[in-house]
Amino acid sequence: MRVPIVQNILSANDQIAQENRKLFDSKHILVLNVMASPGAGKTRLIERTIETLRDRLRIGVIEGDLASTIDTERISRLGIPAVQINTGGACHLDANMIRAALPRLPLDQLDLLFVENVGNLVCPTEFALGEHIRLVIASTPEGHDKPYKYPGMFSAADVLALNKIDLLPLLDFDLASFRRGVEALNPNTAFFLVSCKTGEGVQAWADWLLARQSER
């Protein structure tokens, strides 16, 4: 006997993500899922954004890594509430991990929450966390072909920051090709050129984020 089902295999995760989202909405917290390859600058851009916006918004961070508390310590040094999730081996965060971490944050005193995902351009796209905005960070040393190689990740981005633009003179990075790839997947993706090292472009990105937060 055939039993029709038509159910997403990851529906259990989607269900928890929706519950997380409802919780965030009830507390008017804007939540970002920050995804990128290892070393692209996720933590650094979060730090730079905190420096720029902390007088306007109350910010919290959930850090995701296989191991270590290095990134959480960096955020904590800024005096910002930060919680570490160590996946132990999982290559991505999922909604259940986020839900388990939330009691450790002062949610009633937050306007903005960054969830820094595990460094990975593949798996995180499959796992909704309950976020409002998907920020993908690419960096110039990774090369301009990444949108073509990882269409799943780049098409899922609501906003894309290309980091390490200060290195462009040293690299064979074809910015036009990169932008074409991103626009071919989604012409609505907000696009920012930044250098976390020099600070270039960070204000424009932060202004965009502030505008998104005020819409909540």
Next chain:
Amino acid sequence: MHELAVTQNVLQIALEHAGRAGAKRVQRINLVIGALSGIVDDSIQFYFDFVSQGTPAEGAQLSFERVPARFRCRACGQEFEFQDDNWACPACQALGGEIIAGREFYMDSIEVK
């Protein structure tokens, strides 16, 4: 990637629906997997044979319908399959478009008795 955890989800969903249908055994599980989903069918089969032991789904046949990635061209509306970086619309040569297929990862149906 992470096929073991995913396979456990497959087993759990199949057993849940089989139970609701009052069935004793799951004989076949029909899965739909998109080319962009990052899931490898051989790995699922491998893990499934292991995790289903001792359950009503032990020995169930897994079938995988693969869905190729497709764009709908934003310039002219043409829908076309794509692979690698061959993103040019066959009708108007515009690049890319809206991804309309390839991200699927769902259980379509099961066969039980």
